[in-house]
Amino acid sequence: MVKFETKGEVVTITLEGVLNGNEHFDIAAEALSNKKIQILGKDITSWNTDFVVTLFNLLKHISKNNITYLHLPEGMEQLLHLAFQTPYKEEENLPPSLPFLEHIGDLGIRFCRSFKKGGIFILDSISSWGRQLLGKAVYRSKDFWMILSDCGPKSILIVSLISFMVGLILAFVGAIQLKTFGAQIYVASLVTIGMTRIMGAIMTGVIMAGRTGASYAATIGTMQVNEELDALQTMGISRTDFLVLPRMNALILSMPILILLSDFMGILGGCFVCVLFWDIPLAEYVKYAVNSFFIKNFLVGVFHGIVFGFIIALCGCYFGVNCGRNADSVGTATTNAVVYAIVWMIVMTGLLTALFQVLGI
């Protein structure tokens, strides 16, 4: 039981019997401020830390010099002493949130800054790509081969699988419509044109963004955390030449080959469905597929792939280089790299499609 007794400037708190933290204090914390507190505990039979917690929260605004203890159980008194050793710090007032218009302005300024930062990074990377053609930007060829082997050969399996599935889906969905005209043989053309023109590139791009773009951001982000980027800078070595360039080259080189593979696997997937489910003879499928394979479409697909390679490498490296200095930020960098790469790839596809439409390609 807890009793409060106010006598002028002194408040006496008498503790008795069993104290288990379920006590109700019939006094407001305000009534205690600027008073001297005296805690008496002669007749305590048992107590636990829950009670001390409750008592502390009642008294936490009071300076330790204004509290005296009498006859408290030893452990309880020590615990209270410890709890009150540093004065209670009032919660700091957070800076007031900006008014609506200023908030918008602030967002705008930040957007412009990051836009500028990104722009400079892209220009840097492209200029270093150009310098390499003149033989003026150097990186370690060993790094390049390691990165290439990671993003080329090791992606073959997943690209094949996904593309095969996409071909399969295209064939199923297409055939359901075409069958109503008795024209399911044109499924072969649909799959071939769809895969070579754009689907192969997009699927490969999305896979590579998730696989390689993410790994670029994570690797470079970890280098930032380990101060390796600082070490490069103080050694006067260009980060774009040394880190971005080999990664960009590796992707630009492997994308076209992976797209070729993806196109082929997609068409194979379509074939699988047509022959097994729609009773189209294999020879017929091959004939129609070959007839609708236009080198122009294929090249458009490969061109998309090269652009995607640039985008994935730039996003991965940009978010890696601008990663914060703790382990948390590597995760954020990786996520951003993938999300931005996919968004920019789709935006770019839209722009390029419109452009090719205008050019009549």
Next chain:
Amino acid sequence: MMKQDYIIRAENLSIGYDNKVIMRNLSFNIPKGDIFIIMGGSGCGKSTLLRTLTGLIPAQSGEIWIRNIDFIKARKREKLEIMKHSGILYQSGALFSSMTLAENVALPLQQYTKHSQDKIDKIVSFKLALVGLSGYENYYPSEISGGMRKRAGLARALALDPEIVYFDEPSAGLDPVSSRNLDDLILEVNKTLGTTIIVVTHELPSIFAIGKNSIFLDKTVKTISAKGNPNELLKNPPNEQVFEFLTRGVKHEKRTK
């Protein structure tokens, strides 16, 4: 001492990130061949000061003179020239994990010199031997212990025979013996090569063992609150914070009891 005898001079230096000031009004001189300790509690801005002195982040105001060149106004080429004469051992070692120790040490040589590969290999072997790592040329950083990584980092910092070597918390993450060995190595480098050594640390045994001069960065007042030889500072602490720091938190009240 004449002006030229200082290899680094800072005057009224303010450091920080963007518009956040971490430390201000920093003025100190570092004599050539000194072992200079920058001490202070965790998070007080020691690494930030080091980043400013090595040009990784710009100073907010004030002056830095390194080898009598105005480091803040210097052009990129002059800065690189200064950095060529400086080696840095980062807090985490900062070895490139995709390269062997030999390749790590060779990197600054390839970047700044026109030596043949053969000569570079010889220099690399020598530097690794200096730090007690001969025979580890073809190991990757992940294959050696933390203490060895620090030493390999030192070998890389020493690759170009720098005049100044910066150490950011060299004993962080090391056991007492490795950390002591690193201290000995620092003393040896200083004595035999005459290198000026600047060490950021809050490791007391190191501070007293190697420090000739020091500054104490005080977070509460955001500037230098004591300068001088660490052992002298311990004898005559100019203020409570320094005394508390150098005695591992023995409070003034306890001392006077």
